[in-house]
Amino acid sequence: MEELVQIIQEMQIPFAYDHFAEGESPEPPFICYLIPGSDNFAADGRVYFKLNEVRIEMYTDFKDPSLESRVEDVLDGHEIFYNKSETWIQSEKLYEVMYAFEM
Numbered sequence: 001m002e003e004l005v006q007i008i009q010e011m012q013i014p015f016a017y018d019h020f021a022e023g024e025s026p027e028p029p030f031i032c033y034l035i036p037g038s039d040n041f042a043a044d045g046r047v048y049f050k051l052n053e054v055r056i057e058m059y060t061d062f063k064d065p066s067l068e069s070r071v072e073d074v075l076d077g078h079e080i081f082y083n084k085s086e087t088w089i090q091s092e093k094l095y096e097v098m099y100a101f102e103m
Helices: 002-010 065-077
Strands: 016-017 032-036 039-042 044-051 054-060 083-089 094-102
Touching: 002 032, 016 083, 054 065, 065 094
Parallel strands: 016 032
Antiparallel strands: 032 054, 039 044, 054 094, 083 094
16 A cells, blocks of 8 residues: 555645545546555455555546646556546536455
8 A cells, every 4th residue: 555655746746545535635637546456366265366456536626638748657667557537526516536456
């Protein structure tokens, strides 16, 4: 988890694990990251190699390709293979760009 936090700090965008406390969310852009599960490798009936699922969710109030490039440059610099998806959250009036990968 410490390595992941260091990687996200390099993106230079405010961030929090899972969510910001109510009323403390910064103005967009900001990042929420979480580790929703694992995909561990087993051998001899025990966990042999641990892999955590990671999601980095970046929220912006407008489409910002240069900001997405900054995030992707950091991930690429750490040789992280990721999948990217995007959605508009109508109720929040925010774009969510999500990067999903394993660490």
